[in-house]
Amino acid sequence: MDRTDNRPSRRPRVLAGAVVLALVAGLVVVVVARSQHWGPFALDPQRDNPFLARAQFVEPGSTADQAAQQAAAEGDTASAEIFERLAEIPQGIWLTPEEFPAGQVGAHVSELVAAADEADEVPVLVVYGVPDRDCTGGFSAGGLSAEEYGPWVDEIADAAGAGDSAVVILEPDALASAIDCDSRSERVELLAAAVDSLREAGVTTYVDGGHSDWIRPEDLAPLLKDVGVASVRGFATNVSNFQPDEDEVAYAERLVELIGGDVHYVIDRGRNGNGASEEWCNPSGRAFGEKPGYVDDGTRLDAYLWVKPPGESDGECNGGPAAGDFWADRVTEIARTSGW
Template sequence: MPLDPPGRTDEPSRSGLPRVLLVAAVAVVALAVGGVLVARAQHLGPFELGPQETNPFAERPQYADPDSRTAQAARQAEADGRAEEAAAFAELVEVPQGIWLTPEERPPGDVGGYVQSVVTAADEAGRVPLLVVYGIPDRDCTGGYSSGGLDAETYVPWVQEIATAAAGYDAAVVLEPDALASAVDCDRRAERVDLLARAVDVLVEAGVTTYIDGGHSGWVAPRQVAALLREVGVADVRGFATNVSNYQTDPAEVAYAEKVSELVGGAHYVVDSGRNGVGSGDEWCNPPGQSLGQRPGYVDDGTGLDAFLWIKPPGESDGECNGGPPAGEFWPQRAAELLAAR
């Protein structure tokens, strides 16, 4: 039999394949494995992270509502010829703030259309809106200034309407400020846990990034809040929110939230910094001498903190206390004082 010429490379391998084909097969496998690793690292394709697994405020800038009460006050001041006041309020308008959804203002049958208009406008602007769901039965049962809410039968369908409208959009929800922290004091624990757990299920099913309210550092102990958060399903959502509508300092809130986060398995959290530039003692309802806190923005510092946010619009009253108008109404004097004290 004649000998093969020198340099020939198609000698059968032990596997029965020509060596060149075996090398090519190995290369293809290597490329495929490399592609999977890259996709996993960059969260592409089947490895894309879900809405509860990413920081929404790092993905897009936050949306500032052009029709907020603050914006309306700025336009009214300008129409009345109060130019300096109008300019001051307009500065607040540019800062993204929470868009509160209450059944008194956005009842069942209406709230879905309103949310759809907000998320659509935000999406067209390439921004993420922050929606605050505030309609739990016997709402504000400890303070009383924002009392109201829906009945137990209507509540979850109302949340479902919100979730359905927000589904498919980049939006974030803070779920029911004060509801868990006040549940024990108001003897509402069983009902609140049940309703909030069902609301969590609805929001998760719709793919809406959710933070459950977790009180603040001057109220309920971390271990007690953590137990309530676990019961309502914090493990299924992005995390929890602290200091909503309150005045505790950033360091106090982050320390508190880190304790809560550790107790609930490392959940992420957001902190309301809208009016905590000075910090407050025991008084929570329009305490005097306050200042705006740091502006909203996402955080990436290795902790559980996703962002500092202005969840409560700073210019809106806490209630009819210390000279304020009803809760949620824009209070020009208060807004001016907060701006001046920066």
């Protein structure tokens, strides 16, 4: 005799369970993708604040790090502690053609970017090789020829753009000094091409915009517009200078008004703890600024940075060594002034 099995089938329950698991798995994938900025959640290198998603990369083997190791080896414990503390604070990583020429700079940038990617951090690279560099001060004079400059920047852009996230501060003082040195046309042409190269490589870019005690915003804004600052993230101010944060914010906000569009900015505060004096080159009595960090307050300010490593000299002025060299005595002086 045939019997009919009236027990409920387990198949709908199995199917429902599979659907739930699939939904949970999908949700997990979305959450992970969002947190890691994969696929459709990838950061736009020019439209998003790069410092919100990742901490800034600390360069291993920086000049401060090397000085700390040397002081420790010499038994100077007090100096070693100061230099080590300084080395732990994220700072700009400067690229010059004298130290990293064409054919070598790309490999160097690739190493930095790979290390930063592994740490899930953002390297801040400072490109500093424009022709007739430092034409107003002269202590960092040099740079490349106009013919050499483009390929050098392209090499940096390709290497930096291959990483997950990299920031470039483009040519400190170049546009502001172009006004004083009457080299506007060449500077604008070269920097416009550099901006294009970095943007096309997907590198978040801030073009240097001078500082509040140098060039009027009304004079500098047209040059920033001409180099295409509105096509990248924005501009940087106070690089290697000492102006107070509040003065720089007011200056930068005025530039934003004059440029128009969705431009943002960063401010260098590495040595502005005591503000500025009349001297710009290795002035005494200065102090470290507040530590760098991102800003998320609804304004166009992305971050306060230490673009210029505070331990490095401005040049052979006021007793300093060559520009870019670590100046141990001045660092300990600044540390004392800063209450370290």
